[in-house]
Amino acid sequence: MADGMRSDGVEDAGGAAGIRPGTAVRTRPEVVVLRRPDPRNRHCLRELGAGMEEEGVPFRVEDVAADGSAVELAFAAAQVSHLDVGVGVDALGNVCVHHSKLPPGAPALTGTASGARVMGHNAARLVVGIPFKAAGARFRDASAPLDE
C-alpha cells in the first residue's frame, strides 16, 4: 500500500499506477482524474480542468498505463479520491464522472470530449452538492423508481 508514496504524501504518478484501487493512496481532498496519456485527449483534459477550477474544487490528474474504459478509470479514480469523486478519460477523450459509492457499472454521468467543460463543472458539483449543469452531458437512466 505504501509503494510509490512520496514524502509529501502525493502518490508517484509516473505512469506506474494501475487502475485497481489500493495501488494509489488516499491523500489530499481532491477529485482524481485518471487518463490514458494520448495527444487526442489533451484538449479534453484542459476543458475538464477548467470546469473544475471554475467551480473552485481541487483536483489532480494521473496518467494510467493499463488499458481501461472511461467508466472503469472513473470508478478506480473515485475509489482513491478523498472526495469520493473520480473522473476517467479514455484515449479518445470520452469522459465519465463516477462516485465511489455508486455501483461500478452505473456512473453518475458520461459524455464525450466535446462536453468536457460541462463534465468538469459537474464533477465539481457532485462534490459541492449542487445540481448539475444540463448541457453536453447525457444523464444516467432517469426513470429509476422511487420505491426502494
Add this chain to the structure above:
Amino acid sequence: MSLVVGVDIGNSTTEACAADVGADGEVTYLSAALGRTTGVKGTVANVPGVVEVVVRALKAAGRDPAGVRAVLVNEATPVISGLAMETITETVITESTMIGHNPDTPGGVGLGVGTTVAFADLPDRAPGDAVICVAGADADFEDVAAGINAAVTRGVRVTGAVVQADDATLIANRLREPVPVVDEVTLVHRVPLGMPAAVEVAEQGRTIRTLSNSYGIATVFGLDPEQTRMIAPVARALVGNRSAVVVRTPSGDVTGRRIPAGILTLIGERTKRSVEVDAGAKEIMETWRRVRPLADADGEPGTHVGGMLARVRDTMADLTAMPRDAVRIQDVLAVDTFVPQRVTGGLAGEFALENAVALAAMVRTSRGPMELLADRLREALGTDVLIGGVEADMALLGALTTPGTAKPMAILDLGGGSTDAAVTDEGADEGAQVRSVHLAGAGDLVTSLIDSELGLDDTDLAEEIKKFPLAKAESFFHIRMEDGTVRFFDEALPAEAFARVVVLTDAGMRPIRTGHGVERIRQVRRSAKQRVFVTNALRALEQVAPGGDIRRIGFVVVLGGAALDFEIPDMIAEAVSEFGIVSGTGNVRGSEGPRNAVATGLVAGHASAHAASTAVRCG
C-alpha cells in the same frame, strides 16, 4: 328490502353508494365506488361516468344490476369557473445601467472602477487609463487573462472585467493582480462601451457593500444629490447580490412601473361598484364586501379580467342553452400574488418579482338539463332513475353519518373549481332549514398560484407540488424530507435528481428544475393554500352561519378532494379553532373518509322518505 344506488355527480369525480333499504327505513350500506366525471357536471355527457361507477359499486357489493330498484341522482348543477392573472408592476432597465443576475461563480474580490472597453481594444489604451474589460464568449479565458496581464504590464489600470462565458474564476486565477470579474452576462455586446462603470464582487458568503448602497454609487461616480436620487433604484435592485456591475450612462435608470390592468365592476343586489384591478386583492375584496350579495360582475373589455369573465359566461351559455346575458357571475375571489418576470432591458436575464393579482370567478346555474340526463340514464341502466334532492341537503345528510357529529352542523366542500358550504339548523329532517353558498376559488387557483409564483410554467408539476410533500436529494442514496427526516434508498437515485428538490409523487420522485430551495417551495405552497382555502372557508362559513356568526355553528365537517390533502384540513381546523367550534375532516358512514357524502345522503334521504310513506300507508 330494496336495492338502491345513490350517485353523486361532482365537478371532477362521480361517486356511488349501494345500499339495501328496509320497509322501516333501515339502511344497510353495501359498497362505494368512485370514478372520474365525464363531461361538465349536470350535462348528458355524464352518462358514461355514472354507468361505470354504478356497475363498479354493484360489483363490489356482489349484486346483480338487474336487482336494482332505483338509482338516485343528485340535482347536479353545472359549475363553470375561470381564472385570470394580471401582472401589475414591471421593472425596466434603460440604457443597460446595471447587471445584477448574481452568477454562481464570479471571480476575484473587491471593487473596480473604470471606463468600459472591449477586450479587442485593450491594446489601444494608453498607460494610466483605468478600464473595465468587456469580453465575449469567443475569447478564451487564457487569452483574456493574457491580454489583461499584458495591458497591466504596459501600465493600463485594468480594474475589473465583465465576460460572457462562465469563466470568471478561471480568468481571475490567471491574473497577476486579481480584479473582480462578473461572468455569464448573456448580452455582453450590449454593455455600453466608453462609459464609466463599476464592478464589485464580494467574498464568498458575503454580499456587495458599495453598489447596493446609493451613497456608495454616488461616491464611485461623484454624483450630486439629484443624480443620487436617480440612481437609488439601481442600488435597491442590487441588494443581496454577491456581484454586480453598474454603468453610468447619461440617462440610464431602473424603474418600477405600474401596469394598468383594467376595471372590474361588481354588481350587488342593491348597489354597484367598480374597482381597478391593479389596486390589489385587498381593495377588490373590500369592494366585494360592500356590494355583496353579488348579482353579477363585469370586466373591462380587452383586459385579461374582461376576457376571463366573458369566457366563463360563454361556456355556461353554451352548456345550458341560456342566453348569454342571462348568465350571472355569482362570486369572485381576488388573491395577491407575485410573478418572477424577466427584467425588461436586462443584460444577463435578470428576474424581478413583480406584483400580480389572481382572480377566480364562478357561475352556477340551477337549470341543468337534469330531466334529459335522467332519461338517458334510464335508457343506459335499464332501471328507474330518481332525481333526489338538492346537493347541499344531501351532502349534509351524508356528512351527519360521520361519527361524533350533530346538528346544527355546517359542511365545507373544498373542490377543484369552487368552495361550497352549507349549514343546517336543529330542525328534524324535513323541517330543517338549509342555507348554502358557492364560492369561486379552490384547488385550481392554488395550482395556478404555485405555478406562477415559482415560475414553473408547468401546470402538471404545480399540481404535484400542491398534492405531495417535498424532499431534497442530498446524495445518490438518501433524501431529506421537508420535515428534516432522512430516507435511504438501496438503488442509486437518478443523476437529474442529484442535489435537487424533488416532489414525492405516487408515481415516483420528480425533480423540480428551478433554483428554489425546499423551504421556499414549501412556503409558496402553504401560503397559496392559506390564501385560497382558509380565506374561502372563513368567507363561506361567515355567509351561511346564522346571523353571520360562525360561533353559532356547532360542528364543521370538511369534505371534498381537498379534505384528503396532507395539510389543508389542519390549516382550516387551526383557522376556525378561535371560534370554539368542532371542526374536522368528515368520515362518512364511519368508513368513507371525506368521500361519498352526497351519494350516502341520497340513500339516507330516500330511506327516510320511504319509511315515512310506509308509515302513512300503515297508519
